[in-house]
Amino acid sequence: xxxxxxxxxxxxxxxxxxxxxxxxxxxxxxxxxxxxxxxxxxxxxxxxxxxxxxxxxxxxxxxxxxxxxxxxxxxxxxxxxxxxxxxxxxxxxxxxxxxxxxxxxxxxxxxxxxxxxxxxxxxxxxxxxxxxxxxxxxxxxxxxxxxxxxxxxxxxxxxxxxxxxxxxxxxxxxxxxxxxxxxxxxxxxxxxxxxxxxxxxxxxxxxxxxxxxxxxxxxxxxxxxxxxxxxxxxxxxxxxxxxxxxxxxxxxxxxxxxxxxxxxxxxxxxxxxxxxxxxxxxxxxxxxxxxxxxxxxxxxxxxxxxxxxxxxxxxxxxxxxxxxxxxxxxxxxxxxxxxx
DNA sequence: GATATTTGACCACT
DNA sequence: AGTGGTCAAATATC
Numbered sequence: 255x256x257x258x259x260x261x262x263x264x265x266x267x268x269x270x271x272x273x274x275x276x277x278x279x280x281x282x283x284x285x286x287x288x289x290x291x292x293x294x295x296x297x298x299x300x301x302x303x304x305x306x307x308x309x310x311x312x313x314x315x316x317x318x319x320x321x322x323x324x325x326x327x328x329x330x331x332x333x334x335x336x337x338x339x340x341x342x343x344x345x346x347x348x349x350x351x352x353x354x355x356x357x358x359x360x361x362x363x364x365x366x367x368x369x370x371x372x373x374x375x376x377x378x379x380x381x382x383x384x385x386x387x388x389x390x391x392x393x394x395x396x397x398x399x400x401x402x403x404x405x406x407x408x409x410x411x412x413x414x415x416x417x418x419x420x421x422x423x424x425x426x427x428x429x430x431x432x433x434x435x436x437x438x439x440x441x442x443x444x445x446x447x448x449x450x451x452x453x454x455x456x457x458x459x460x461x462x463x464x465x466x467x468x469x470x471x472x473x474x475x476x477x478x479x480x481x482x483x484x485x486x487x488x489x490x491x492x493x494x495x496x497x498x499x500x501x502x503x504x505x506x507x508x509x510x511x512x513x514x515x516x517x518x519x520x521x522x523x524x525x526x527x528x529x530x531x532x533x534x535x536x537x538x539x540x541x542x543x544x545x546x547x548x549x550x551x552x553x554x555x556x557x558x559x560x561x562x563x564x565x566x567x568x569x570x571x572x573x574x575x576x577x578x579x580x581x582x583x584x585x586x587x588x589x590x591x592x593x594x
Numbered sequence: 595g596a597t598a599t600t601t602g603a604c605c606a607c608t
Numbered sequence: 609a610g611t612g613g614t615c616a617a618a619t620a621t622c
Contacts, residue, residue, distance in 0.1 A: 404599060406614060419613070435613090 389449045395436050400454060402434060414440060422456055430456035 401423035409416045415438035422430040432454040439445035 403597095405616095407600070408612065408614095411611065417612085421614095433613095 386453050387449060387451045389447055391439065391445050391447055393445055395446050395448055400432070400456075410437070413437065415443070422454060424454075424456035428456040430454050432456075 402420035403423045403425075404418055404420050406419035407416050408419070417435055417437040420434045420436065422432045424430045432450070432452045434451065435449045437447050439447055
């Protein structure tokens, strides 16, 4: 009990430190952006494309900070032996999602073998448990720099457009299990819904990863009602917390320190997003069909587990230590009870 | 020839 | 039983 408590405090301090660092970086970024915005619009793709400008460096720092935070939380999950394990147990056949697909030689008496010995692996796989999933709406599907390989396409019931399935190119060589699904938006076919499943474990530099890995923890400002809206993936916040607030913002509170809102609208309703990156070449090779849009402004909405979390670029809000501590306490107290 | 994509079949899950 | 996710042979592209 005591050791658990000490461990919790240590982790909490670590997390808070990372967030404070992110806050400081965001403040600097705000100053930079406000200067640039006064003269001209910022090319959104430039921010994330790797240009060694100060804005980009700061963005990387911010994202890296949050990325580390997520890692801390992840490690805490393991320490706390959280309930995710119980939920994951639904996948009963072949262990965890990192387990390479295999048929467990000898198979479990599955009578559905219709193929010859040489083809016995056909269709034999274990479906991944749903870990770390998030959905992005984008006008282009190349909003990350990872190399993807298409492995399937399926017509989905009641959907006009087929869904395409991609996995990380490095799966065979590095065992990276990240996958993504791409489907055209029903209402607006110029938009794509991209669902990422799992994080990349392939060898990508931290900087690149920080710029491209969507965050599980996202704290944004809702420009419409001018309130702080924080969204944390269910991988890190248990339903118990959501039950109490349904939205993390209710736990955090409203009106934390805010940064100037960028008045960036071209007359449409799309929102910008400061995350992700683009290399056009990669996916244009992988899936030229969907590379038709020339729009490089990266208008995106982010959805987490079906809940819309509309974000606006150039806006950053961060909670202070006490607020985050409160949130974290809620999180920890639940994890503590659920693990027993 | 190597690599990537397409597509029908198979299997897990609900 | 229906649907969605994955496999892998066939095919296309470089």
